[in-house]
Amino acid sequence: MAVTIAALTMSAGCTTGVAPQPRDAYAEQTVSQEWALADGVVTDEEYQTAVDRFLACMVAEGYRTTQPVRSPIDGLTLLYDVEPAGDIEQFNEKQEACNLRELSRIEPGYVEAREQHMDERVRTATQECLQETQVPLTGEERTAADFAAAADGSVAKAMSCIVPSARKFYPDLPGRIVLRTPLQDASSATPDADGGGLSGTSR
Numbered sequence: 001m002a003v004t005i006a007a008l009t010m011s012a013g014c015t016t017g018v019a020p021q022p023r024d025a026y027a028e029q030t031v032s033q034e035w036a037l038a039d040g041v042v043t044d045e046e047y048q049t050a051v052d053r054f055l056a057c058m059v060a061e062g063y064r065t066t067q068p069v070r071s072p073i074d075g076l077t078l079l080y081d082v083e084p085a086g087d088i089e090q091f092n093e094k095q096e097a098c099n100l101r102e103l104s105r106i107e108p109g110y111v112e113a114r115e116q117h118m119d120e121r122v123r124t125a126t127q128e129c130l131q132e133t134q135v136p137l138t139g140e141e142r143t144a145a146d147f148a149a150a151a152d153g154s155v156a157k158a159m160s161c162i163v164p165s166a167r168k169f170y171p172d173l174p175g176r177i178v179l180r181t182p183l184q185d186a187s188s189a190t191p192d193a194d195g196g197g198l199s200g201t202s203r
Helices: 023-029 031-037 044-060 088-102 106-111 120-132 144-150 155-169
Strands: 006-010 177-181
Touching (some): 031 044, 031 106, 044 088, 106 177, 120 144
Antiparallel strands (some): 006 177
């Protein structure tokens, strides 16, 4: 049985949800990403460029951003903040437009094609945290998806230990932490902009 890819966002208030887009409109708006997708492989350089383009798009719209840093949770995703300003609905629209134009297909194309590697200190701290909440672990868990599976499939429960563990060793991480995992937690989820995944928002 196919499992929907879930994009879970743990946020300090710098991310927002967006309304579902029809598939044909989504394809139209994301055609500008074909430069990285045409050959079927998204390279490190192409992913970095796509993130830089997304952030430049937001800066051009008048919003402040931070420099992207590699996530210690999966060793793949580039994390950053975009600071909302002015009308929040307008901010949502601008963010969605920049994302659909520059990043929405490239990021999953890059992350989902690679093996995730959690920082060892973060992994150990997450393990200890989940054990304290009586989650049965085998000791073989290596990724966020592994920890979520051990927590009866609850991505939110796993992330409640993963995020504080990551911030313990990487206190300067952006407020916005995004994780793509092959598990979904419908209890804290709403559709992605492309309708193809799930997004949950929490602190």
